[in-house]
Amino acid sequence: MGGIADYSGSLVLQMPISEATIVALQIHPSAPNGTVRAVSLFGSSSGRTPAFEMPLADLFGGANGAPTALSDLRNRFAAQDDSQWAAYVIGVIGVLAHEPETRGALAASGGLSILISSSVPEGKGVSSSAAVEVGTMMATLGALGVEFSPPERVALLCQRAENFVVGAPCGVMDQMASALGSEAMLLPLLCQPATLRDPVPIPPHLRFWGIDSGVRHSVGGSDYGTVRAATFMARTLLRKVLRDRNAAAAASPASALPAVPEPAASVEHLVTISPSLLAELAPFLPHAIKGSDFLKQHGSHGDAATTIEPNVTYNLASCAAHPVHEHFRVGCFEALLRAPPSDGQLVALGEMMYQSHASYSGIGLGSGATDLLVQLVRALGPASGLYGAKITGGGSGGTVCVLGAATAQAEASFQKLLAAYKARSGHSPYVVSGSSNGAVAFGHVEVNLQAGSVQLFNRKSKGRKLAAPSTAAVALLVLGVAVAALMRHHHV
Numbered sequence: 001m002g003g004i005a006d007y008s009g010s011l012v013l014q015m016p017i018s019e020a021t022i023v024a025l026q027i028h029p030s031a032p033n034g035t036v037r038a039v040s041l042f043g044s045s046s047g048r049t050p051a052f053e054m055p056l057a058d059l060f061g062g063a064n065g066a067p068t069a070l071s072d073l074r075n076r077f078a079a080q081d082d083s084q085w086a087a088y089v090i091g092v093i094g095v096l097a098h099e100p101e102t103r104g105a106l107a108a109s110g111g112l113s114i115l116i117s118s119s120v121p122e123g124k125g126v127s128s129s130a131a132v133e134v135g136t137m138m139a140t141l142g143a144l145g146v147e148f149s150p151p152e153r154v155a156l157l158c159q160r161a162e163n164f165v166v167g168a169p170c171g172v173m174d175q176m177a178s179a180l181g182s183e184a185m186l187l188p189l190l191c192q193p194a195t196l197r198d199p200v201p202i203p204p205h206l207r208f209w210g211i212d213s214g215v216r217h218s219v220g221g222s223d224y225g226t227v228r229a230a231t232f233m234a235r236t237l238l239r240k241v242l243r244d245r246n247a248a249a250a251a252s253p254a255s256a257l258p259a260v261p262e263p264a265a266s267v268e269h270l271v272t273i274s275p276s277l278l279a280e281l282a283p284f285l286p287h288a289i290k291g292s293d294f295l296k297q298h299g300s301h302g303d304a305a306t307t308i309e310p311n312v313t314y315n316l317a318s319c320a321a322h323p324v325h326e327h328f329r330v331g332c333f334e335a336l337l338r339a340p341p342s343d344g345q346l347v348a349l350g351e352m353m354y355q356s357h358a359s360y361s362g363i364g365l366g367s368g369a370t371d372l373l374v375q376l377v378r379a380l381g382p383a384s385g386l387y388g389a390k391i392t393g394g395g396s397g398g399t400v401c402v403l404g405a406a407t408a409q410a411e412a413s414f415q416k417l418l419a420a421y422k423a424r425s426g427h428s429p430y431v432v433s434g435s436s437n438g439a440v441a442f443g444h445v446e447v448n449l450q451a452g453s454v455q456l457f458n459r460k461s462k463g464r465k466l467a468a469p470s471t472a473a474v475a476l477l478v479l480g481v482a483v484a485a486l487m488r489h490h491h492v
Contacts (some may be wrong), residue, residue: 001330001356006173007341011334012357013333016436017432024114025113026113035058035112036054038089038114041115048084049083059106068393071096073091088136091164105145110166129168130175134178142444155175163304172189179439180441186334202380207404209431210402211431213370218334227363227365228303229307233301234316235320238368241284270320271327278321289313290311292310320430322360326359346405349388353388367397373402
């Protein structure tokens, strides 16, 4: 819950899925000129070049060896269609080149070799890009011997890479869940900019599933960017309206409308305006305004991650309503999950999911496939053990989250839902089920290849040798060996 309202300061709720991205990284000096090489396993099967390579010096191309501007890195990847996947990896390294704790070590490293393997479905609205970014950052920090405090900084810097190198104007919730999420718990995050609350355990009498609609989703798409730009345009207008109203109230308290108190009055975050106050201010928000007209009347909209296009028409009213109402819904959703079980609990939770889904469609971020899945859940209804459903992530396709009771009846109904969707759409959907801990809780595994033997160490176990490594640790071991072979083979 929360979705695209994160960049408006909303409360959001998110849980890591069981699928994972594993990043293996080695500092590997490559004379005479240092090289950064990234390899994506199975990349060629997805229609992209599986390897990307660039000189390490290109990350420090500023005056007197200063870090390269993130905008320059963005332009580099924008010109290379088949290597754009590497922007998520190199973008993180580029961001770390600007940080004082890591800048010097990266510049002196001599070269990096990076291998990425992921079971997180791409383009399904389940944060595959955030998983790559967070995995890359945690592996890099581990190799450099750096630990960021507070750990939220990991997520914020990964968001910076996606905004300013990849060019996707996402909020921070996906990176936060990938970094700091907990197994079987929802992570409440107030995105102002990133205040964590205590995790919300999933009550044992309910469960969630994710269903891939088969429609590829991307937060880099024009619809997502248009909605975000419109949201910040609306904030600009509302800020001016409230400033004028409060000035009038101060000048003539007996005749003017009463002043609106802080924090709503300054509208630093759009969601500080309540749904009821937004209804009062609705006449000031146009349903259609051309970008050129807004720029002429108001200038900047105050969002560095998006640009107002002069020839695009923006719906400010709907795009403001979504985050304001979503923030309120998420607060109610969290309170209900923390409350004792009751007869109406699942019905109320499900209705909030349905409302959230409808709101996505209202701002142009729905899709026929996700609408069909939600309609099928609604048709089965509470009597079947299924209570609600909504589109996730940035919308426009991707994954639908379904809420049901933790019963055999609900599981049987869920299987009927999958069969009905396949019959109607021709698509056999991938199902996301279960969860796992985020990257910070896992830490990182160090693989040392010495005289033919292998030693595994985990930073979270304070350097002790692992007697029985986890599945993830074994996977990292395999990738570490593969990286070593790759470097010998390609002289990286």
